[in-house]
Amino acid sequence: xxxxxxxLWLGIRRFKTSWFKVKLIMLTLFAITVNFTVLTGLTxxxxxxxxxxxxxxxxxxxxxxxxxxxxDWSAPDIGLFKALGGRKGTITFxxxxxLALIGLISALSxxxxxxxxxxxxxxxxxxxxxxxxxxxxxFMAVVIGSxxxxxxxxREMGRTVTEIMSHGEx
Amino acid sequence: xxxxxxxxxxxHVRKIYNSGKGxxxxxxxxxxxxxxxxxxxxxxxPTGCGKTTLLNLIAGFDKPQSGSIYVDGVKINSLPDDELAxxxxxxxxxxxQSNNLIPSLTVFENVELPLALNGVxxxxxxxxxxxxxxxxxxxxxxxxRVSTLSVGERRIVCLARAMALDPExxxxxxxxxxxxxxxVDLIIASLKGKMMEGKTIIATxxxxxxxxxxxxTIRLKKKLP
Numbered sequence: 001x002x003x004x005x006x007x008l009w010l011g012i013r014r015f016k017t018s019w020f021k022v023k024l025i026m027l028t029l030f031a032i033t034v035n036f037t038v039l040t041g042l043t044x045x046x047x048x049x050x051x052x053x054x055x056x057x058x059x060x061x062x063x064x065x066x067x068x069x070x071x072d073w074s075a076p077d078i079g080l081f082k083a084l085g086g087r088k089g090t091i092t093f094x095x096x097x098x099l100a101l102i103g104l105i106s107a108l109s110x111x112x113x114x115x116x117x118x119x120x121x122x123x124x125x126x127x128x129x130x131x132x133x134x135x136x137x138x139f140m141a142v143v144i145g146s147x148x149x150x151x152x153x154x155r156e157m158g159r160t161v162t163e164i165m166s167h168g169e170x
Numbered sequence: 171x172x173x174x175x176x177x178x179x180x181x182h183v184r185k186i187y188n189s190g191k192g193x194x195x196x197x198x199x200x201x202x203x204x205x206x207x208x209x210x211x212x213x214x215x216p217t218g219c220g221k222t223t224l225l226n227l228i229a230g231f232d233k234p235q236s237g238s239i240y241v242d243g244v245k246i247n248s249l250p251d252d253e254l255a256x257x258x259x260x261x262x263x264x265x266x267q268s269n270n271l272i273p274s275l276t277v278f279e280n281v282e283l284p285l286a287l288n289g290v291x292x293x294x295x296x297x298x299x300x301x302x303x304x305x306x307x308x309x310x311x312x313x314x315r316v317s318t319l320s321v322g323e324r325r326i327v328c329l330a331r332a333m334a335l336d337p338e339x340x341x342x343x344x345x346x347x348x349x350x351x352x353x354v355d356l357i358i359a360s361l362k363g364k365m366m367e368g369k370t371i372i373a374t375x376x377x378x379x380x381x382x383x384x385x386x387t388i389r390l391k392k393k394l395p
Binding site: 005006009010013076077080081082083084085086087088089090157158160161162163 | 226229230231232233251252255256258259260264270272275279283284286287288289291292331335
């Protein structure tokens with residue numbers, strides 16, 4: 001129980017305190033989600049599934065690639081947490097919490113703004129039809145992005161502290 | 171010496187680094203070293219001779235290509251990752267050369283970090299951090315972000331963080347570099363206090379003042395290429 005609390009403590013604190021860098025990532029994720037929502041709505045996805053599929057793949061890839069930047073700049077921190085006694089599970093879960101928070105907040109706000117733009121452009125009537133698809137893809141993007149980050153942290157934690165810390169020295 | 175049994179034993183350690191383009195650098199060929207409980211060992215030598223590498227090996231931050239490192243009778247270079255992390259947090263407090271504090275966290279949170287990572291409960295954590303900040307004259311800095319502190323103040327915070335889990339061994343990498351005489355005095359005073367408590371201290375240094383305080387000094391030589 002203590003280690004779960006440790007993960008939450010660390011994940012939430014990292015989210016709150018690396019706010020400037022986090023803001024840049026969240027802004028990008030927000031823009032990706034808005035674009036995906038509007039484009040999917042405008043292309044009348046249900047009449048032409050290949051376009052929907054392409055947009056969904058683009059959304060998932062762009063979202064995951066962007067969220068992974070958090071891990072890239074955090075490599076020295078991962079090394080420090082390991083040096084200070086952090087266990088593999090604790091640190092991985094902490095980053096999962098941080099990434100899920102970043103992903104969820106930016107994706108949901110992007111979805112809300114995207115739907116608003118769509119409603120202004122094509123009216124509210126089209127929204128109920130498209131909403132389940134949008135929610136599924138956005139939710140998948142958050143899950144895949146966060147899990148990809150967590151897997152990266154898990155793998156990093158298997159290396160020595162000096163190896164992890166030198167990862168940040170590009 | 172407080173105890174005749176070595177708390178740290180480095181036996182026939184060989185350490186090689188890959189320096190890129192298929193080339194390697196041999197830092198240690200057959201390193202042997204013993205440190206005793208309650209001892210203050212200073213490691214001196216020119217830049218690049220392997221002082222930090224030696225500390226990294228002792229702390230288990232790095233692994234040797236061959237040889238053994240025993241800490242309190244436990245061979246640390248063959249411990250699984252999580253066991254090593256647990257063992258390390260119980261035995262070692264580390265003051266890094268570059269401090270490695272998290273600038274966006276407050277002084278309180280930086281000192282709290284090792285306690286939180288090791289599953290110490292919230293109320294115990296709070297009490298311990300308050301005690302440590304008090305001992306290091308940092309109480310009035312508790313809510314300040316580390317990024318707003320001077321070099322010397324950061325070093326004191328790093329020292330306070332190293333003491334958070336009350337470790338038996340304190341490893342310090344160039345702890346007094348670039349510091350004003352007042353901060354050096356402060357660090358030396360707290361180290362003397364820790365020696366009185368029977369803690370083992372290993373410090374790499376270029377600072378004559380710090381090595382004079384040590385019980386024993388070893389000098390590493392730099393290998394010529």
